[in-house]
Every structure is written in C-alpha cells, then in structure tokens.
Amino acid sequence: MIETQSLILDKAKFSDWKEMYDNVLSRPESARYMAWDIVTSEEDARIRIRKTITFQKEHDTYLVYEKSSGRAIGFAGVEEIEPYIYQETGICLGPDYVGKGFGKQILQGLIQYCKDGCCYNLLQYSYKMNTAHKGEL
Numbered sequence: 248m249i250e251t252q253s254l255i256l257d258k259a260k261f262s263d264w265k266e267m268y269d270n271v272l273s274r275p276e277s278a279r280y281m282a283w284d285i286v287t288s289e290e291d292a293r294i295r296i297r298k299t300i301t302f303q304k305e306h307d308t309y310l311v312y313e314k315s316s317g318r319a320i321g322f323a324g325v326e327e328i329e330p331y332i333y334q335e336t337g338i339c340l341g342p343d344y345v346g347k348g349f350g351k352q353i354l355q356g357l358i359q360y361c362k363d364g365c366c367y368n369l370l371q372y373s374y375k376m377n378t379a380h381k382g383e384l
C-alpha cells in the first residue's frame with residue numbers, strides 16, 4: 248500500500264468493480280491516452296476487475312482510492328525495465344478527479360515507494376501526454 252496526503256494506492260478488490268466502472272472504465276476521457284478501450288457494461292467491468300486482481304498479484308500496480316470518500320478513482324503502477332530501472336506503467340484517474348493535484352501525489356507516492364522499498368535508482372515516467380521524463384532517485 249502507498250499513501251499520500253489525499254490518496255491510497257492499494258491492490259484491487261472485487262467490490263471495486265462498480266466504482267471503477269462509474270469513475271474510470273466507462274469514461275472515454277479516462278481511456279483517451281491509455282492503451283485500453285472503455286468498458287460498456289457492468290458485466291464487462293466485473294470481468295475487468297477480476298483480470299486486474301489477477302494481474303496485480305504479479306505486478307506493482309494499484310488502484311487509486313480517494314482517502315476522504317474511500318472511492319476507487321483510478322489506477323497506477325511501476326514496472327522494472329532493466330535491473331534497478333523502473334518506469335511508471337500509466338496513471339489514470341476518472342475525469343471527475345483530474346485537476347486536483349492527484350496525479351502529482353500519485354507520482355510522488357510511486358517515487359517514494361521506489362526509494363523506500365525497491366532499491367530502484369531510476370524511475371522513468373510520463374508527464375502529460377507523450378512527454379517522457381526521467382527522475383533520478
């Protein structure tokens with residue numbers, strides 16, 4: 248689990264399917280710059296959350312929860328691309344949660360996660376669309 252001022256990044260639970268469907272997965276704005284298509288039914292959202300839970304067992308990826316409400320509002324993660332070199336795997340928030348500084352908190356949380364527990368020395372991340380940056384740790 249990763250905690251920031253306003254957010255908690257944690258592994259998905261099946262009960263998150265509805266909030267993720269409402270806040271992220273069914274929203275075209277959320278998928279605009281991502282490598283996935285929107286989900287168009289609640290059944291597909293349940294299938295997606297099951298796949299997410301399975302994927303998260305082997306990867307450093309998380310759902311993003313708003314602390315004040317406890318709602319699932321997005322997802323984020325990191326992956327190793329070379330020994331001790333990691334990149335963020337995407338930060339996605341529902342459109343109702345954009346412009347509140349949450350993306351910056353998520354990135355800071357991921358960087359701190361890398362510094363504290365993973366012995367990473369470089370994290371590559373994207374800032375806005377199609378702009379790559381490298382953050383020395």
